Amino acid sequence: MDIESVPFEPWYRAEHPRLLASMAVVVRDVEVAREITAEAFARALERWERVGGMESPDGWTYRVALNLARRRARRATLERRLLLRAAPPPVAVAAPAIEVWEAVTALPPRMRTAVALRYLGGLTEAEVAESMGVAAGTVAATLHEARRRLASLLAPEEVSHG
């Protein structure tokens, strides 16, 4: 079945904050997330004739963004290892100073990626699985564990405020 292509502009405006927030959680660096997000949307724009007709343009764009994030992380790690003297420590770019940011970005990489894509990106578990290249069951288990961990970090304070 042919899927009618959606216009780029409104889709872009609607999706940008979600992808940016998701990538910020994934890479824990807002400036890097901005760069990755812009590049992912630029690629979507370049191929919009095809991407816009996909069942899930969001999923495609998140996959691209995740790949960009992975390559960036891999290269940074690699070059740090190779060039020890040239190894600047990870940059902690200013982040939203809210407890949920602290809690989510403290999760292990796979967990925070799943959380970001599911709850910030709004992808389905199946789309998260596809974007991350893992099985759907893995995503479900990962999210379950993430929620459990976050409960221990976030819930007590909520109680004390309540």
Added chain:
Amino acid sequence: MAELDDLGGRLSVLARVFRGDGPPPRAELERRLQQRRGRRRAITGLGGVAAAVAVVAGAVALTGGTPGETTVRMAAPTGTRGDASVSSPAAAPPGGPIVVDVFTVAERRWELLAVSPAPATVCLFLRTTGREEQRAGCWDEPVRAAEGVAVDVDSFTYVTGVLSKDVISIAFRPDEVQSRIHDVGLPVNLFGAPVRPAVDALTALVTLRNGTQHDVAFTLPAHGRVASVDGEPVRPATTAPTRPTTTAAATTPLPTRPPTRPPTGPADPAPTTTVPPSTGRPQRVEVVPGATNLRKQVFESAVPFGAQSVLVTFWDGIEPCSVLGRVDVAEGGPAVTITIWTGSGPGAENQACIAIAQQKETVVALGAPLGDRVVPDGAR
């Protein structure tokens, strides 16, 4: 411990924070694409220059061709693909990297080294008089295909190839390769020269299929090896290059053809970035007006300098691709918080950026002598 039920709700706070940013206008995306197309044109125009080094999953093989030509034979003998040879750190030659080229510049002997710190990864870097220079380029694509990258160094092209396991199909297009090189965060670099994939080499690699075709040859109009560094012409070193200790390479001599100057002219349109001569000291820099894509950069040290300044040392890339864009100073109480911002300098959009790490320093003026005040890093 129970799960957090309203995680979506809690996280929506974050989404709202970022919604306030607003997406960059569509024109910004189009400008980004335009820049990439410009780089692609530069690649298409590349031609005429090449010295070739093939590092193919442990097999290094170069053969001399007819005059004016070097045949780069990318040989992956059966059983040595993937991480079976130099692609594996465990199997790397003792003592580290393979020396793929040796030359002399300004009375200093230089070695171009290839090392594979991880499977399907090749890094090239320079070493002189026993110490490594901070000049390297790495290719670390996942093990999904044959990987071929040609990099242009001072108008000579080094061709590197990594043949991975489980190759199913390869569909490199120049633009994809180009974006691979440029979209990985740190720009790819190789001692001061733009990094440009050579279309010819990549096209040849496309013929590799399923890991079964392990002897692909292609030719490049070639000259020799490194012709100049930092503008200094090189001459062959008196010491022969160390042979790679791999099965295929052991029987194949490395090229000994004296370097010659490459042709220059319109066939090679991409701008050249140069590396400041190495002095052993950080490069003194000042804020470059008009720098874009600013981001915080952690500094290495901040020490008193003069009566009322601080000398801040940090690592950064090569200009104009990476420049000091801004310095924030917050003086309050017992601390002077300094934040270094680096970004792209004017003209960087027309450069094929290189990812050389370079130590820089800048003098930051204070409102009062530093005294006993500490200097926290605003980027941490």
